[in-house]
Amino acid sequence: MISHVERPNSRFRDHLDPKVSDWIAPYHPDEPFDVAMLGVPLSKTSISHSAAFRLPDAIRGSFQSYGPYNMNHNLDLSEKLRVVDAGNVQMHLTDLALCHQRIEEAVASYWQVHDAPLILLGGDHSVTGAAVLGLTQATKGTYGVIHFDAHHDVRNLEDGGRSNGTPFRTLLSSGALLGKHVVQIGLRDYVNAKAYYEYVVEAGVTVVTARQVLHQGLEGVLDEAYRIASKDTDGVYVSFDMDVLDQCYVPGVPAPGPGGLTVFEALEALEWLGAKKNVQMMDIVCADPAQDFRDLTTRVAANVVLSFLTGVALRHAG
Amino acid sequence: MISHVERPNSRFRDHLDPKVSDWIAPYHPDEPFDVAMLGVPLSKTSISHSAAFRLPDAIRGSFQSYGPYNMNHNLDLSEKLRVVDAGNVQMHLTDLALCHQRIEEAVASYWQVHDAPLILLGGDHSVTGAAVLGLTQATKGTYGVIHFDAHHDVRNLEDGGRSNGTPFRTLLSSGALLGKHVVQIGLRDYVNAKAYYEYVVEAGVTVVTARQVLHQGLEGVLDEAYRIASKDTDGVYVSFDMDVLDQCYVPGVPAPGPGGLTVFEALEALEWLGAKKNVQMMDIVCADPAQDFRDLTTRVAANVVLSFLTGVALRHAG
Amino acid sequence: MISHVERPNSRFRDHLDPKVSDWIAPYHPDEPFDVAMLGVPLSKTSISHSAAFRLPDAIRGSFQSYGPYNMNHNLDLSEKLRVVDAGNVQMHLTDLALCHQRIEEAVASYWQVHDAPLILLGGDHSVTGAAVLGLTQATKGTYGVIHFDAHHDVRNLEDGGRSNGTPFRTLLSSGALLGKHVVQIGLRDYVNAKAYYEYVVEAGVTVVTARQVLHQGLEGVLDEAYRIASKDTDGVYVSFDMDVLDQCYVPGVPAPGPGGLTVFEALEALEWLGAKKNVQMMDIVCADPAQDFRDLTTRVAANVVLSFLTGVALRHAG
Amino acid sequence: MISHVERPNSRFRDHLDPKVSDWIAPYHPDEPFDVAMLGVPLSKTSISHSAAFRLPDAIRGSFQSYGPYNMNHNLDLSEKLRVVDAGNVQMHLTDLALCHQRIEEAVASYWQVHDAPLILLGGDHSVTGAAVLGLTQATKGTYGVIHFDAHHDVRNLEDGGRSNGTPFRTLLSSGALLGKHVVQIGLRDYVNAKAYYEYVVEAGVTVVTARQVLHQGLEGVLDEAYRIASKDTDGVYVSFDMDVLDQCYVPGVPAPGPGGLTVFEALEALEWLGAKKNVQMMDIVCADPAQDFRDLTTRVAANVVLSFLTGVALRHAG
Amino acid sequence: MISHVERPNSRFRDHLDPKVSDWIAPYHPDEPFDVAMLGVPLSKTSISHSAAFRLPDAIRGSFQSYGPYNMNHNLDLSEKLRVVDAGNVQMHLTDLALCHQRIEEAVASYWQVHDAPLILLGGDHSVTGAAVLGLTQATKGTYGVIHFDAHHDVRNLEDGGRSNGTPFRTLLSSGALLGKHVVQIGLRDYVNAKAYYEYVVEAGVTVVTARQVLHQGLEGVLDEAYRIASKDTDGVYVSFDMDVLDQCYVPGVPAPGPGGLTVFEALEALEWLGAKKNVQMMDIVCADPAQDFRDLTTRVAANVVLSFLTGVALRHAG
Amino acid sequence: MISHVERPNSRFRDHLDPKVSDWIAPYHPDEPFDVAMLGVPLSKTSISHSAAFRLPDAIRGSFQSYGPYNMNHNLDLSEKLRVVDAGNVQMHLTDLALCHQRIEEAVASYWQVHDAPLILLGGDHSVTGAAVLGLTQATKGTYGVIHFDAHHDVRNLEDGGRSNGTPFRTLLSSGALLGKHVVQIGLRDYVNAKAYYEYVVEAGVTVVTARQVLHQGLEGVLDEAYRIASKDTDGVYVSFDMDVLDQCYVPGVPAPGPGGLTVFEALEALEWLGAKKNVQMMDIVCADPAQDFRDLTTRVAANVVLSFLTGVALRHAG
Ligand SMILES: [Ca+2]
Ligand SMILES: [Ca+2]
Ligand SMILES: [Ca+2]
Ligand SMILES: [Ca+2]
Ligand SMILES: [Ca+2]
Ligand SMILES: [Ca+2]
Numbered sequence A, B, C, D, E, F: 001m002i003s004h005v006e007r008p009n010s011r012f013r014d015h016l017d018p019k020v021s022d023w024i025a026p027y028h029p030d031e032p033f034d035v036a037m038l039g040v041p042l043s044k045t046s047i048s049h050s051a052a053f054r055l056p057d058a059i060r061g062s063f064q065s066y067g068p069y070n071m072n073h074n075l076d077l078s079e080k081l082r083v084v085d086a087g088n089v090q091m092h093l094t095d096l097a098l099c100h101q102r103i104e105e106a107v108a109s110y111w112q113v114h115d116a117p118l119i120l121l122g123g124d125h126s127v128t129g130a131a132v133l134g135l136t137q138a139t140k141g142t143y144g145v146i147h148f149d150a151h152h153d154v155r156n157l158e159d160g161g162r163s164n165g166t167p168f169r170t171l172l173s174s175g176a177l178l179g180k181h182v183v184q185i186g187l188r189d190y191v192n193a194k195a196y197y198e199y200v201v202e203a204g205v206t207v208v209t210a211r212q213v214l215h216q217g218l219e220g221v222l223d224e225a226y227r228i229a230s231k232d233t234d235g236v237y238v239s240f241d242m243d244v245l246d247q248c249y250v251p252g253v254p255a256p257g258p259g260g261l262t263v264f265e266a267l268e269a270l271e272w273l274g275a276k277k278n279v280q281m282m283d284i285v286c287a288d289p290a291q292d293f294r295d296l297t298t299r300v301a302a303n304v305v306l307s308f309l310t311g312v313a314l315r316h317a318g
């Protein structure tokens, strides 16, 4: 026996300081849980060069550094919630349509069996199109969407197929979503075509620009957004594109830009939404660990997910 | 004929999503326009090592990604404004005094023929000295200046000649500008010599520190600044040094520092000023694409220019 | 004699623009001064890989660019304060316990002779443990501490000895500090173990999270913190961990994270505290120049120190 | 008219120093030429994350810095060769099979009309599979291949479809190429599966490792390779994967590794092959400008292409 | 059951392409093996700031990309050798003397039970001092050392204790090694003090500079080195400091420099030595993944280890 | 007195390991010396953006890490040579012609008083033009030049004045140098205009390409070069442009490229030339610390200077 050895990839451990990675368990279909996470490592469907496919594992990596204790609520998440990690949807190397089909089927298969909130770790925003299709197909329900993004993501499908620029076009044009159930928050000037603004407005989507958030405060915006998205729906899907944040917080998104939301707004919004019982799915997309600086963007992503989990824990705690 | 080919340097195009680069046309002296842009790629005159000479072309490059639609005003700039790009003033490789002379002559030649607002894309701040000289020489007018900067830029001329540290010394000491028509906004502690603070105050310049902007709000500051700069003058020149912003927004300026304006303040200020009919020139200077991270600073610069253009469009729209 | 030569490492000098490095003088035990600085280049005691040992000399380097003039107070620090630099405590290459002992002895030796405020330039946070021990040992006094940090820094001492995660454990458990005299400001969710939150609360420490600062404003928090730390004590020690700031301001701290204080809050807080006559020591720790981008984090650190000096000057000016 | 202006993106010009970009002309089907270049910006088909799709335009960019004069042969390429640039094959955003089909059709359409040597600028190595199919389909000829690579590139097609790991599997298994006409040069240890070594050997491919090149010299290897590839064939295709070079020369290839060829070997080999009249196509693949340092890898790629052109010029000069 | 999922951190797999990480098994004391690897993640003992403690896990990470097939010998290492990974010696956070003691004990415990060759993955060079002490203490044997390094590593122990600059001082001065059994290969000008050159020469060490290797060829040098190190000894220890290579191959070593060995020389030397039956231990030290570019240095380190394993396999194959 | 303190910017010192920076003394006109160094921090005269002005101080910085002991010659340079550092020629911020004039005057003033070899630390290559003018003007002598460079540096003077592309045009066209006394070594294809090749050949300059060096060996080339440069001249000037080396060795030169000399060739060449008694000046130019990676290029520059000093020491030792 060799003395003093430990396993590879060990790091300093403080025995009083448990980590998120100690808490989140692998998914087993037969064991109960309160929230599930599923990675969707697809980003070849991105318009710009993106390694967002690395984000799910990057977030998991950062969960080795974060702990489950929320000081502001004096809440140990690990005491309130059983969270499971179902792994990643397996992508095909070259057949991107097959990738979308697998995501759709994976999400559908989840909702055929489970009813706990599901968090998707993207990937680029094209995964949302597939995910909502899987959700609606499995449940036959009607859903509202609260979509944080600098962009509408309703590009036409002729110019390049289903990409990270098209998820809401896919969903609105197919009838999988109705515009009146959709709220887009954080839109910006000069990065959206007028044609697409007009498209979403005609479809009945509610649009709130980042500048409106700055001047009105996010609190009222959220109240109204939740009211719209949960009215006459079977549930709410929250889709969080990391580029909704000002570029100073997320240097590693594929399309950074100035004039976005603050990181505190995002963290508090996701906590608030996580606490809403109608919210059944959340995704986080479009951060590229390969273009990041010191994992700053991944750190924000991990905090966004943890804030959402805190919200869900508050449902249980409440 | 070879099938399926397109020109080099093509990128993905969405046929419903026009870009700023599609909109802005090359300058032709005989064709009417509403706003002109002129690059001034000079930065060998900088005190610190700077590639700000690359900023004009970097901003143009980012105009291939930005579009002319302003959602907050539901305004398609391309429908309201004809904007032309006159190219760059040609610099000499080693004769820097000649560079300043050419800038002065280029600006003077513009105002001898045109009267539409002119945007200069610097370059370092020494270009402002030359530009204001060209303007006043061509028009024989009196001008007010609103100068966004962390620094006074009134260094003495003995220690190094006309550099990016001296434009307002050149202008105030020559009488090209009167201090009572000048407002400096965004000044910071520890990066300005007391002697220069005293110089500008004695010259009658109005000084507003970044910290004052934080506590008083930019709105009132701007109102007062415009009142001062337009009082008894023939027009207003807005000079925007990118380092007026907090370093978290502009990692690529040659002299970054904490305690500056926010990017939303800058965007809204330039839009507000663009809408003022007395504002005849604007420049943007002192961002160095070679020291940037993921073009974040260039992205801010492009948004500042677009915000100013939105303001000008609002003049026309109003 | 060779013509036109100047010394190595010269840079452009404007004869009207003195620098902080011109003002701060080397420490001589027999010459009077108002504030002393002492570098503590230790970071092998850090949990994560850190070159914070380079911070003292990095701050000094940036003092060649900053000047002593505070525009907001129209105050030339160099006219108000004599500041001396005592150099760095010499570290041992491999004996880290000896390093702590030397820091303790250096601080103790200082207070045995001097009574002017002392600024420590860390280094990692373990230096605070040694410094407070040196201070209390030399003066036999009772001290309050205002501790800016995202973290409690009260890890157990069994798992790794005296590291940057343990200074307040060392001090509270030894009785060198009493919890009722300690205020921690800026704590964050998910980066502190519940066990340590409970430990500090039981010890009587006052805890203010970063999110509380966001919603309550730092002004009131500071008033209360100073009241607590100065009540029944012989003086106040301010310890500033750079990671208390949001990661967008300090990309170069070893443990960056979202949801922190703003840089203006930090600068104004340190100025306010510097002006309090009971504040006798200040330290700044845990910024790593080797992981920084364009010295942005060092620039913040230098501004924090200068803000504190401005505060001290205001004592004298007041 | 504005004085002293020049067009955007101008750079310093020495009127006696013409550039490659001045020499290479756009392709027009009706104008004669000696060599054509065609960009193939596809790399979503890569196994590892790769922006090799940027290589064609990156090489073109570097042609603005290189000139057509070869000093070692005292040869002005621009006097000997008319070279045209046909642009890039247009890629589809999400349908990667369609991308391969377009490449195949583009190459086929070329050979249906022209008979001058054709240089493909990749892209990843999957483009070679499509290119050779296009060539053989258009000409109904039999071709030899000299393939510089650290890897066999004969992965099975079941695990991920036609990727940068499979071009020679596609070609050998379809009968488009016969192994006896193929020479692979530069193979390395530990990055090729035994199963694939055995596959190519059984197919009759000639294999020369990088280590054999080191000890035997490239000259003899090339002689033999050309003999094999031109024996009983209608022409020779040279495929150059940049990772055949030792990683010290090409830090920007997706799969760098030690123990490769030297850059002088590559430059001299391509010149030698370019001079062979049977060589009808050449491609260069698998360098990723996004992962490069100071364009070092792109610079090598550009020199490789210029060396090949020098070879072709020597055919004409000879 | 969720469809299409795979475990986190999966990557593309080709079922015909096994990887080194598939082959190397965890160490179990009771299962037979041919070679063992042991990580020694210590680098706080380095003179310059070094994260060489990350090298063991970095090499393991790269073993997920490399395969066990050596083409030059047509040898599948996985068929010839059972290699086990014993994990890492656990380091203490702040007690560096304890770290050395644990390394010594770990190595000693290994040799008390096993007699297969052992590969240490450092860490900095101080680990060699502890390792040789452990080896000699456990076996009571006499060992020769072949030491590849730009440096003598015989600094005095007074100035900083046992650091990466002192391992051979520790060993020679304690008598654990005799100079006549030691050969140092790759020494360079200007990075070794004359005093230390004289020390090793007086101790009887054989010194071969990098420049001598350039002019004499490594083959003869190795023959002589092995003859010296194996003469009158019970075994040979090969210590490989990555900085023996020219900096163009190893940008990530803490002390890079020009004028070193080539990477082919290193790979062939380690293979040759691995094949010698007297060689019982090998270590690889002083590469810092945190300062590397695109893992280039780690890639070399992994290839050096694989070359040594190929050598050992050749013992078995021979 | 504060205990345990040392001066700022101290680093670990081994008392047996003196450094080059301990050895080289400041220049005093009245104290004897064997070699002088003079920094020439000018690079605003460069065609491409260059911070080569930082090279003199960067080399000095690296002299804190290198020692004066040459192992290959068992020679302690500090025992053989008194070397002095005269500091830097002071540059003007904006008047570049004045900069050249000062360099010329500084060099002239040196040779009016001293006759020991002088090493210039550039700066860009334009400094050589000024330096040779200063030398010839002061001594009225005739000089030979051995010029290591990838480029001829004889651009016309009309297009941009005296830049880093023109020094030998300035010198040859003015008659300060005769072509028959000049040898250029290391020229490359595609980076020199045919017109300039013809210019130097017509002027009688001897040209040796890098590829000729590869095939002929540097030894013979050097013999011949020294013969030419010293024939009928009063001394030899060696000018070393760092870009003569292959880009793998010098990633930080402004114009890196493949196909250059090896670093061992450079080190041995400069040592060989340093040993020649006719060699009176040497310069090293065109490395940009701001574009380097881990100071690799500065390290090479420092070794080149030390190799030259070793050569000079061998004159004394011989
Ligand atoms: Ca989106
Ligand atoms: Ca978006
Ligand atoms: Ca300015
Ligand atoms: Ca400024
Ligand atoms: Ca702390
Ligand atoms: Ca902290």
Ligand SMILES: [Ca+2]
Pocket: D125, D149, D151, D153, D164, D241, D286
């Ligand atoms: Ca390949």
Ligand SMILES: [Ca+2]
Pocket: D149, D150, D151, D241, D243, D244, D255, D286
């Ligand atoms: Ca390859």
Ligand SMILES: [Ca+2]
Pocket: E125, E149, E151, E153, E164, E241, E286
């Ligand atoms: Ca060593």
Ligand SMILES: [Ca+2]
Pocket: E149, E150, E151, E241, E243, E244, E255, E286
């Ligand atoms: Ca070493």
Ligand SMILES: [Ca+2]
Pocket: F125, F149, F151, F153, F164, F241, F286
């Ligand atoms: Ca040159």
Ligand SMILES: [Ca+2]
Pocket: F149, F150, F151, F241, F243, F244, F255, F286
């Ligand atoms: Ca050159």
